[in-house]
Amino acid sequence: MIYSRIVATGAYLPARVVRNDEFAQRLDTTDSWIRERTGIVERRIADASQGSSDLALEASRAALAAAQLAPGDIDLIIVATSTPDFVFPSTACLLQAKLGAKGCPAFDVQAVCSGFIYGLATADSFIRGGTVRRALVVGTEVFSRIMDWNDRATCVLFGDGAGAVVLAADSAPGIHASALHADGSYASALSVPGNVSGGRIVGSPYLQMQGNQVFKMAVKVLDEVARETLSAAGMKVGDIDWLIPHQANVRILEATARKLGLPLERLVVTVDHHGNTSAASVPLALDECVRSGRIRTGHRVLMEGVGGGFTWGAVLATM
Numbered sequence: 001m002i003y004s005r006i007v008a009t010g011a012y013l014p015a016r017v018v019r020n021d022e023f024a025q026r027l028d029t030t031d032s033w034i035r036e037r038t039g040i041v042e043r044r045i046a047d048a049s050q051g052s053s054d055l056a057l058e059a060s061r062a063a064l065a066a067a068q069l070a071p072g073d074i075d076l077i078i079v080a081t082s083t084p085d086f087v088f089p090s091t092a093c094l095l096q097a098k099l100g101a102k103g104c105p106a107f108d109v110q111a112v113c114s115g116f117i118y119g120l121a122t123a124d125s126f127i128r129g130g131t132v133r134r135a136l137v138v139g140t141e142v143f144s145r146i147m148d149w150n151d152r153a154t155c156v157l158f159g160d161g162a163g164a165v166v167l168a169a170d171s172a173p174g175i176h177a178s179a180l181h182a183d184g185s186y187a188s189a190l191s192v193p194g195n196v197s198g199g200r201i202v203g204s205p206y207l208q209m210q211g212n213q214v215f216k217m218a219v220k221v222l223d224e225v226a227r228e229t230l231s232a233a234g235m236k237v238g239d240i241d242w243l244i245p246h247q248a249n250v251r252i253l254e255a256t257a258r259k260l261g262l263p264l265e266r267l268v269v270t271v272d273h274h275g276n277t278s279a280a281s282v283p284l285a286l287d288e289c290v291r292s293g294r295i296r297t298g299h300r301v302l303m304e305g306v307g308g309g310f311t312w313g314a315v316l317a318t319m
């Protein structure tokens with residue numbers, strides 16, 4: 001039996017730190033509102049010269065270095081992003097070229113904040129199918145580019161960054177189980193409802209969100225998909241060492257942990273210093289925990305995504 005295992009992680013955060021006070025200086029908001037309603041204290045914002053592929057490149061290099069692999073050792077590249085450099089080619093192809101690799105399949109996954117989970121489950125299927133030995137899965141976003149910086153209800157929530165993992169074939173899991181879902185009837189709850197047509201933007205290039213609706217839906221599906229994934233693996237909540245949900249809002253994270261009956265000490269929270277980095281949030285959090293030694297080899301980690309589409313999913317892995 002072939003399984004896939006996360007053998008290394010990497011991350012990149014842009015240098016510029018934006019604290020809540022910066023918003024309070026020019027918008028009708030306060031540091032305390034943002035902290036109390038979201039848990040966010042600061043986020044990183046990319047330089048104008050940096051695209052998603054640039055952030056992905058730094059995170060990928062860190063993951064490859066940790067895996068002691070060269071770009072040419074990778075058989076598959078999947079990039080999860082909703083803020084690609086271009087309409088096409090895919091950010092995955094741009095990343096492949098920047099890494100100096102050639103030939104392996106490379107494609108983007110567009111599942112918004114669930115994108116990394118979708119990418120991880122997809123790479124796991126390729127490895128279990130036997131056609132791929134090593135895969136690079138990256139979540140990378142520059143959500144700062146799709147913010148209306150005058151809309152206090154959205155612009156304070158998001159940040160930029162990238163996280164990456166190297167997955168490799170192994171005789172033992174690794175990834176035990178995954179579950180992916182979508183319900184397109186909720187498309188308007190969270191969207192950037194614009195496109196490029198005839199040389200101009202048709203619709204809106206800015207993120208729009210029904211915050212309350214998204215909040216309720218997130219808590220419901222994060223609980224359901226955690227239970228579904230644990231059940232598929234024949235495990236219980238007590239069997240996991242760490243829960244890494246998509247980092248959207250500390251109130252969503254804590255409500256999810258409480259619903260599952262998981263002690264808060266086992267909940268990973270990075271939204272306070274990353275903000276919501278969409279597809280990058282789970283691999284950024286994973287890398288931070290691996291590098292700090294909190295998550296170690298043998299630990300069981302349940303990772304979860306939820307976001308626009310609506311999409312949601314989870315992957316349960318032994319590190």
Ligand code: UT7
Pocket residue numbers: 028029030033034037038113152153154156190210211212214215218248249252276278306307308
């Ligand atoms: O990545 C996945 C997608 N995103 C999410 O999962 C986000 C999910 N939603 C949320 O995290 C929360 O719904 C928000 C943080 C977006 C909003 O928190 P809330 O507790 O649901 O607040 P609300 O939308 O009910 O707004 C309460 C009030 C409103 O004022 P009124 O109508 O009561 O007078 C808002 O206009 O707070 C106001 N408000 C703000 N006030 C100060 C909204 N944004 C701000 C702000 N500063 N930045």
